[in-house]
Every structure is written in C-alpha cells, then in structure tokens.
Amino acid sequence: MQTELDRWFVHEILVHEEALMRFLQRHWPHREELHDLRQELYARLYEAAAKALPTQPKAFLFASARHLMTDRLRRGKVVSIEPMGDFEPSHVLVDEVSPERWCGGRQALRRLSEAFDRLPDRCREVVWLRRVEELSQKDVALRLGISEKTVEKHIAKGMRLLADGLFAGEARARAESDAADAGARRRAD
Incomplete structure (x- = not known):
C-alpha cells in the first residue's frame, strides 16, 4: 500500500530520473558510481521529505544532488591519520646523541x-x-x-x-x- 509520501516521491521526484541521470553523468567523473550516487540521493530525499515536503521538489532534487557530490568529493579528500604501528627501534644509544x-x-x-x-x-x-x-x-x-x-x-x-x-x-x-x-x-x- 502506497503512503502519501510514496505517491509524492513517485510523482514529484522519480519523474525527473532521466534528467537527474544526465546531470550526474555530466558532473560526476566516476561513471561506475552513478547508480549508487542516485540511490543515496533518493534515500536522502525520502528521509528529508518524511520530515517536511519541499515546496519546489525539482529544485530540491538537483540541489541535493550537488550537495551529495560535494560531500563525496570532500570525503574522498580526507586522509586517515591513524597510527601505522611502531617503527623498528633505531638502536641509538643515549651516549651517541x-x-x-x-x-x-x-x-x-x-x-x-x-x-x-x-x-x-x-x-x-x-x-x-x-x-x-x-x-x-x-x-x-x-x-x-x-x-x-x-x-x-x-x-x-x-x-x-x-x-x-x-x-x-x-x-x-x-x-x-x-x-x-x-x-x-x-x-x-
């Protein structure tokens, strides 16, 4: 059984899927990630719409897509600063310093x-x-x-x-x- 939110999502968001995919293809360099990107975007949109329906769904869709791509790029630049483990001791005697x-x-x-x-x-x-x-x-x-x-x-x-x-x-x-x-x-x- 479809809820009101499901109906809204189909009629206001999914109708723009073709345009969304063209937009993602133009702006996202990793083609193999396009479907994952779209699914993550849909999940974000659905969660946000569950709280409050946007007044301009198409603009909300494309703005959210830009934000998602920015978030992914930003996350891709983060470098782990976890310790790599102990290095071999240098065997330097205190007297040699x-x-x-x-x-x-x-x-x-x-x-x-x-x-x-x-x-x-x-x-x-x-x-x-x-x-x-x-x-x-x-x-x-x-x-x-x-x-x-x-x-x-x-x-x-x-x-x-x-x-x-x-x-x-x-x-x-x-x-x-x-x-x-x-x-x-x-x-x-």
Missing part, C-alpha cells in the same frame, strides 16, 4: 608543547584523548558527549594546527640560525 641533536629535540618538543597549548580547548581535549591516551574515536565521542564526526573534525584541525606550529617554528629557527651564521661570517671577514 650529540648535544646539538639533544638540544634540537628539546626545542622541537618545546614548539610542540607551545603549539598544543594554543589549540582551542575542545580540540586540545580531543587530541589528548585520542593521541596521548589512545582512546578510540568512539570512546572519545562518548566521553565528551559529541559525535564521532565531530571527533574526526577536531583531530584533523588539531593535527593541522600542530603541524603548522611545528613547521613554522622550524622555519623560524632555521632563519635565526642562518642569520647567526651570516653574522659570524661577516665578523670573521
């Missing part, structure tokens, strides 16, 4: 600490729980009362900000070192 290397390591640790302290509060908390305490994404979400997607976003933002802080600090340290070397050469001449 030069003072320069030790000092450089301390400076890098200080830059990391400063970058970590500059993270927004919630982002810092998520990064700490996920990367330091090694809780799963689901456990972090449950502990903080946020969605797993939000945990993902905080981790990505935190890693990006930490990397920016570290690399900016290294670039600044290199520039200072180069300036000091140039000054020493001028004094020697």
Whole structure:
C-alpha cells in the first residue's frame, strides 16, 4: 500500500530520473558510481521529505544532488591519520646523541608543547584523548558527549594546527640560525 509520501516521491521526484541521470553523468567523473550516487540521493530525499515536503521538489532534487557530490568529493579528500604501528627501534644509544641533536629535540618538543597549548580547548581535549591516551574515536565521542564526526573534525584541525606550529617554528629557527651564521661570517671577514 502506497503512503502519501510514496505517491509524492513517485510523482514529484522519480519523474525527473532521466534528467537527474544526465546531470550526474555530466558532473560526476566516476561513471561506475552513478547508480549508487542516485540511490543515496533518493534515500536522502525520502528521509528529508518524511520530515517536511519541499515546496519546489525539482529544485530540491538537483540541489541535493550537488550537495551529495560535494560531500563525496570532500570525503574522498580526507586522509586517515591513524597510527601505522611502531617503527623498528633505531638502536641509538643515549651516549651517541650529540648535544646539538639533544638540544634540537628539546626545542622541537618545546614548539610542540607551545603549539598544543594554543589549540582551542575542545580540540586540545580531543587530541589528548585520542593521541596521548589512545582512546578510540568512539570512546572519545562518548566521553565528551559529541559525535564521532565531530571527533574526526577536531583531530584533523588539531593535527593541522600542530603541524603548522611545528613547521613554522622550524622555519623560524632555521632563519635565526642562518642569520647567526651570516653574522659570524661577516665578523670573521
């Protein structure tokens, strides 16, 4: 038995299937995914229409198709930042670490600490729980009362900000070192 929503879907959405497929073919580069894309779009539309019927179904259909393609492209660009496992130990004895290397390591640790302290509060908390305490994404979400997607976003933002802080600090340290070397050469001449 068809419900009112089913009848609406057939008369207002499915009648545009041919135009929708042409639209998807023109705009989506992966032909083998077109049918999956269409089905996901239909599922989204049906769920949204169950809450409230759109006043302009055709415009809603094509706008939703654009949003779905954008979401898929965005998801395709996300890179997993899961740890890959332990690397083989380098077998470096503490006695073999030069003072320069030790000092450089301390400076890098200080830059990391400063970058970590500059993270927004919630982002810092998520990064700490996920990367330091090694809780799963689901456990972090449950502990903080946020969605797993939000945990993902905080981790990505935190890693990006930490990397920016570290690399900016290294670039600044290199520039200072180069300036000091140039000054020493001028004094020697």
